[in-house]
Amino acid sequence: MPLFSIITPCYNSSQTLWSTYESLLKQSHDSFEWILVDDASCDDGLTKSLIEKITNEAPFKVKHSFLKINYFGSKSVFTGCLIADGKYVAVLDHDDQLTPGALAIVKEYIDTSCNDELVAGVCGRCVNESGLLVGKKFDADCILANEGEIRFKWGITNELFQFSKIEIIKPFFELMKPGYTNGFVWSKISEKYKYIYVNDVLRVYDTALPSSYSNTKSMLVRYPEAKADALKATIFSYRPYLKFNISYGSQIIGSYLRHTINSNINLFEAWSGFDAVLKVWCLLIYPASIMKSKGWL
Template structure:
């Protein structure tokens, strides 16, 4: 069986403590046909020095040190321009590939139909010090979807992004990540799944680093640029939806984002989501109430704090 080239784009931003471990996990793969491209998005914590020290011991690696912070979507696309592999892995500089990940994913991908553009697997979350926490699909509320997952990705979060391997053809077709957005995965899932199928590989192949506060900070912060990016993706979804069931999935997504916006004090984004929601559905009394409270610019973040205290202690 041929060994197609896999391009690993390792994107680093202020991950000096972890970047060498992430890079080592690429170099110790059981699969040989790998192209490693390192992109540092103007880190200020000494990450570039850590990368330089690591590169002094390795050859044949592409390194793109960016002088001013561009954001993850733009920085990734800079690395993508250098990639020549059939398959692409977007590796955060604090995550770790298990030693046989690329070999197993390539073998799995090569058996898929040409319509499959993205595969993903299970992953294990680890703490900042490397302690194993839990596996992604151990949660009862999460389940993997395969095939045409367009409606699923609108409706719910289920893909552990760091586990994905993508055909370069998919990224080329989409012109890479949308550089106008503050984050990439939701938009990528939506746009790619409109034309390509996904496949799930039921193995843990990646260790995904979570910060100490990750489990208690899943809500948006005030002024969070990611929330406005989510709104922009929802506008895209409305324009490319083709069926009533897809519109219903978008309505459920908007209801979720309205609650997120209201209870995180993001009044402007609430307005954006609410106006889009009204174009699709007559708001219920609950969402009309949230809208009235939002117009009064009331701080409802105490609801979130109570929720976090109840759930996380």
């Protein structure tokens, strides 16, 4: 049984997936499997052919699953979890790479720091394609905290990279719907579990590619109602921490309001369950949310 299951959701990935594969070839720790889940790519079979080629020639275990319907990325990780044999799961995007030695680094932290059942795993840092750290360093090289504390108290709001116990993340990824992003999962996990947050760089987050999610997410307007549902759940998960980072909290609430506006959800329904502070917060940024939803800002 491998220690790690690396799950890579794929969609029209023929131009990027080989680099991801090459990064796995450079790992010194070999107790891992790679699971490729294709979300019904529409590139005339190019992604399918590449996945099959990698599966046949890789010197490590590779599994794959081809979804017949495109679920906008919402079923890929859960599908991977269903066939995973590893104890820890990492979600490595089809246009990103592991840094050399990343798995060996994570194993050291697992061996020394992850025995507590309330510790979900290890979360490290990312660099961009130029090797520059994404965001600022943690003040300490190893921190036990939850996602809410990291995002709001510590002010680390940029991309991070999690290795999580499969029995913890699997039920949360099962809740994903088209329009949800993985941030929904990390916020829900934060309600009960903590991670070991480290300054070690574990992933290359390639922001230069035109096809990278970081460069296309602003154009994704499908499923606004589902996006609103996910963001509302995220707000509830992070509610104890919102006051520690007003700017970041306003970004999340503003994004939620924009998607409710685009979904034509009435305000009574949108703000149901919000306490008085959240309702006032919504009222203060609602005008700007309307202008952004209309493209005026």
